[in-house]
Structures are given as structure tokens and as C-alpha cells.
Amino acid sequence: MASKASGIFWTWVHSSTGPKTTHFWAPVCNWFFPIQALYDWNRDPAKISKEMQCVLVCYSSLFMRWALRISPQSYILFCMHLFNATLQGRLLIRRLTWESSQQKAIEDKPTN
Amino acid sequence: MFGIVPKLQQYVCAWNFWPAFMKKFIMSEKGPFTIFFWTPLAKWGISIANIGDMRKPVEQVNTLQQCVIAWTGLLFTRWCFIITPRVYSLVICNFCMAQTGLYQLYRKHQQGKLFTR
Numbered sequence: 001m002a003s004k005a006s007g008i009f010w011t012w013v014h015s016s017t018g019p020k021t022t023h024f025w026a027p028v029c030n031w032f033f034p035i036q037a038l039y040d041w042n043r044d045p046a047k048i049s050k051e052m053q054c055v056l057v058c059y060s061s062l063f064m065r066w067a068l069r070i071s072p073q074s075y076i077l078f079c080m081h082l083f084n085a086t087l088q089g090r091l092l093i094r095r096l097t098w099e100s101s102q103q104k105a106i107e108d109k110p111t112n
Numbered sequence: 113m114f115g116i117v118p119k120l121q122q123y124v125c126a127w128n129f130w131p132a133f134m135k136k137f138i139m140s141e142k143g144p145f146t147i148f149f150w151t152p153l154a155k156w157g158i159s160i161a162n163i164g165d166m167r168k169p170v171e172q173v174n175t176l177q178q179c180v181i182a183w184t185g186l187l188f189t190r191w192c193f194i195i196t197p198r199v200y201s202l203v204i205c206n207f208c209m210a211q212t213g214l215y216q217l218y219r220k221h222q223q224g225k226l227f228t229r
Binding site for chain 2: 023025030033036044047058
């Protein structure tokens with residue numbers, strides 16, 4: 001049983017879409033996008049780029065649809081883009097909320 | 113999902129002033145009413161947003177995000193060469209994405225702020 005499992009594992013390692021090939025690592029590195037968004041959970045809103053966050057939310061939303069329309073469908077890619085769109089969207093909302101509070105602070109400031 | 117986009121596609125294609133090549137483009141499998149048209153544009157959007165961000169101060173540049181953009185761009189440039197069919201427009205798109213990411217990292221390095229959040 002153990003030798004059969006290890007046989008399947010090493011067959012996969014040496015396969016044409018295994019971890020020794022770009023076919024494996026290219027989709028895996030896509031996961032670094034949501035991981036980066038998790039790392040920046042409490043990033044200072046002044047240091048968030050509104051334009052880049054908008055683009056990343058749109059990018060992931062479109063690729064969510066793309067992952068289900070390609071053949072074969074890729075549910076892992078769909079999940080990755082779903083996480084990314086949500087987490088990058090959270091950073092975007094953080095930035096927009098901060099901008100709105102800054103604007104409000106300027107308007108509420110008493111003029112002498 | 114609700115069949116709205118195919119109906120919209122039929123409606124737009126029925127307009128009389130379209131020349132034949134435009135009607136063919138509208139109805140094609142990779143035309144503007146399919147997702148396959150818009151996804152490469154979204155990827156170009158990342159490069160364009162990065163170019164726009166080059167005017168901003170380096171404190172606003174996210175080191176980890178640019179590392180991810182550069183690394184993804186480089187790896188997908190290589191991936192686009194080994195898949196079939198080879199799509200050179202995607203190669204250029206991913207290459208540009210990587211270059212803009214690397215340039216942003218270089219900007220941060222020049223000011224000694226590469227490892228500051």
C-alpha cells in the first residue's frame with residue numbers, strides 16, 4: 001500500500017505537469033496574490049493604491065468567470081480568484097473608507 | 113446564467129450599420145460578448161495601473177504586491193511559450209507586467225525602502 005502510494009507520488013513528481021515543470025508552478029504562484037492580501041490585512045490605508053486594488057478586483061472577477069468557461073473547468077483557479085477578489089476588495093474598501101474620513105475631517109475643520 | 117449576454121449580443125448584431133467583418137467579430141467565439149476577450153485586457157490593466165503608480169511616492173508602492181506581480185509575470189511569460197497554442201499577445205502582456213513590477217521594486221530599492229511596508 002505504501003509502495004503504491006509512493007509510486008503514485010513519484011509518478012506525479014516526474015510527470016509533464018508535475019512540480020518540476022512550469023505547468024505546475026505558474027498556477028501555484030497565482031495563489032501569492034490572495035496570500036499577499038492576507039499579509040497586508042492591516043496595511044496603512046494611506047499606503048494602499050486605489051487604482052491597483054480596483055484593477056485586481058476586476059482582474060479576479062473576470063478570471064473567476066474564465067475559470068468556469070475554459071475546458072476543462074478549473075475550480076481551484078475559480079476559488080483562488082474568488083479569494084483574491086474578496087481580499088483585494090477589502091483593501092480597496094479600507095482605502096475608500098479612509099479617503100472618505102479624510103474628506104469629512106477637512107470639511108468639519110472649523111475655518112477661522 | 114440568465115441568458116442576458118447572448119440576447120444582448122443578438123440585439124447589437126442586428127443593428128443595420130455594422131459591416132460584415134464587425135458582425136463576424138461580434139458573433140465570434142472570442143468576441144467582445146465573451147469572457148475570452150476581456151481577460152487579456154484585465155491583465156493589461158495591471159501593467160497600466162503599475163505605470164500610473166510610477167508617479168506616486170515610493171511609500172505607496174507595496175513591495176510584496178510588486179514581488180508577486182513581477183514573479184507571476186515572469187513565470188507566465190515562460191508558461192505562455194510552452195502551452196499550445198502559443199499566444200504571443202499573452203507573452204507580451206505578461207512580460208510587460210513583470211517589467212513594471214520589477215521597475216517599481218527598483219524604485220523602492222533606489223530609495224532604500226525595499227523592505228519597509
